[in-house]
Amino acid sequence: MHKVSLITHLIGKPIPLRPRYFVTKNNLPRLRYVSLLSAAALVSIISLSNGKNLMANNRAEDIAYMMEQTTPAGGDRLTTNMQAGLLQNIAYQNGDVKPAEPSAEAREAYNKLQDTLKGDIVEKVASLGKNASDALNILKNNAEAEKPTAPVKPTATHVTLKKGDTLTGLLRRQGIGASEAYRAVEALSKYYDPRSMKPGLTVELKFGEDRVVDGDTYKTIAMLDVPFDKIKSARVVLDDQGKFKAAKHEKAIIYTDKSGAFDVEVSLFGSAEKANVPHSIVAEAMRIYSWNVDFQRDLRKGDRLEVLYREATIEETGEPAGEKDILYANLVLSGKPTPIYRMEMKDGRIDYFQEDGRSIRKALMKTPINGGRLSSGYGMRHHPVLGYNKMHKGIDFAAPTGTKIYAAGDGVIEYIGRNGGYGNYIRIRHNSNLKTAYAHMSRFEKGLSRGDRVKQGQVIGRVGSTGRSTGPHLHHEVLVDGRQVNPRSVKLPTGEKLKGEMLTAFQREVKKYQTRYAMLHDQVRVADASSKTANSDFNE
Known part of the structure; x- marks a missing residue:
């Protein structure tokens, strides 16, 4: 063949x-x-x-x-x-x-x-x-x-600075080449001083394609993000020309309006918790109303609080973005309502006004402490330390050590430091004849010194038990023409009154907040009624 x-x-x-x-x-x-x-x-x-x-x-x-x-x-x-x-x-x-x-x-x-x-x-x-x-x-x-599966290379990571770390050193430990790490940090320094970074700061790092230099393989940086806070950061990215460009970056924020209302039963915070109103909202309402209300003496069972507030969350992660803002509140004491509305002023200040456009603020706050209990009033009393009757020339608020203390009004710090039996003591001059004093503080707020100007509601220190004291509390005094007087008897001027265009703009805000609260409150009531009906059917 x-x-x-x-x-x-x-x-x-x-x-x-x-x-x-x-x-x-x-x-x-x-x-x-x-x-x-x-x-x-x-x-x-x-x-x-x-x-x-x-x-x-x-x-x-x-x-x-x-x-x-x-x-x-x-x-x-x-x-x-x-x-x-x-x-x-x-x-x-x-x-x-x-x-x-x-x-x-x-x-x-x-x-x-x-x-x-x-x-x-x-x-x-x-x-x-x-x-x-x-x-x-x-x-x-x-x-x-x-066939064996090749391991997937990480494309992004979050790295936390430790004590003694530098940003360049941190990048080098992630496999970034020395030259590339230096160039990225140099670009970042336009908006963020790397020397100011502290241990515990977490940075975000995204990798690019690996690079081989002299036989050694190095990771590359596609993006480096260093936060200023939860929302804002300085971000470095690699452009098409292979150069690092820095810019300020801000995460997208989602705003959600919510409402709440409750009657006071035993305590303000306990009643709020039952109504699913956050404690932070109640504390903020107390701070706002403290210009006019002494919550220790004025609040009674059956009183009521209504609030419309706005929550901000980070769109990317769903995390809270800062404090919640009260848009509207109505505190009903002994049947008398006191509605207030949020307004942003031309200079950027946030203030709260009553429906006639008059600010809720007065020259002095009645309660310059966050949630303290009135433990001793102004007048003669048996001194708890000295053991005999003595004039008490102020009022005491019992509160846990570390509780925030606020400046009762705008003014200038006249005295700050140790002052005998008063312990750690601050005195603020509000005008030519009106001053306030704060004693027994555990510490002063950082950065404050004599001659500094403070704003009403600004934190100036924390509750403590320094000096002649039997326990943590704030001793608060009001001085008129150099003499201590009963804070509750002092007649104080009211706050500013809106006029013209500002008053017109405020009235528009009032209508908007009233409509929004009514709509959200009706939705809550319908949801509550449906829930009760469902529970009743289930029990039957």
Whole structure:
């Protein structure tokens, strides 16, 4: 028999073929090659029908795996050459090499193959049908599953500065090259002094593509974000020219209006908690109303507080963004309502006004402490330390150590420091004849000194028990023309009154807040009624 050279699209190398390789003396196909040739023929037929080579869409290792499954152990030269041809074709598809096109002689030689051989192959492929395709897919999927998965490189991380850290050193420990770390910090310094960074500060770092320098691999910086606070930060990014650019960044904030209302039962805070009104809102309402209300003496069971407040959250994380702002409040004492409304002034100040446009503020706050209990009033009393009756020339507010103390009014610090039995003591001059004093403080607010100007409601120190004291409390005095007087008897001027355009703008705000509160309050009442009905049905 003569040799026939065959070159197909899948095989880029001549392979000597003899009929006895495929059929027995009785002209029956040899089973050892039937499965191999059937698989190859099936793949070629599917490739032609799809307009592309199916094998070329699989990776070389998948093809090799399938060839192993369809080749009997100890396969001969046909198996080796065909496998090499398939891998060569895959390499072409990957852009590595380009196999030669089959020549006209090769096509003619293929066409001269025995009709019986071609018929047997086609018949075998037809009999396999979908099962052959499924088998090849199973083999491919198994091969894919056995391949090891490369670890995913982190694209972003948050890193916290420790004691003794520098920003450059922190970046270097994250695998950033020295030159790149220096350039990023230099760009950042336009808006943020790296030397002012303190331990505990967390920075956000996003990585770019790795860079290889002299055989060493370094991470690169795509973005560096250093926060000023929860919302604002200084951010450095790498531009298209490979330069670091710095800018101030501010996170998106979502504002949500909420309402609440409750009647006072036993305590203000306890009643608020039952009504799901945050403690911070109640404390802020007390601070605002403390210009007119002594919560220790004026508040009674059955009194009522209504509030409309605004919550700010960071859109990206859902975290709270700063304090909650009261937009409207109405404190009802002994049946008498006192509604107040928030207004932003032209100079940026935030103040609260009654419906007629008169500020709730007065020259002095009646309660210059956050939530203290009135423990001793002005007048004669049995001194708890000295043991005899003595004039008490102020009022005492008992409160835990560290409770905030506020300046009762605008003024200038006339005295700050230790003052005998008063302990840590501050005296503020409000005008030519009016002063206030604060004693037994545990500490002064940082940065305050004699001659500093303070605003009404500004924190000036914390409650303590320094000096002649039996426990933590604030001793508060009001002095008129240098003499201590009963704070409750002093007639104080009222705050400013809105006029003209400011009054018109305020009246618009009043209508807006009233409408908003009514709508939200109705929604809460409907929700509460539905909840009670559902609970009643369940209990039945």
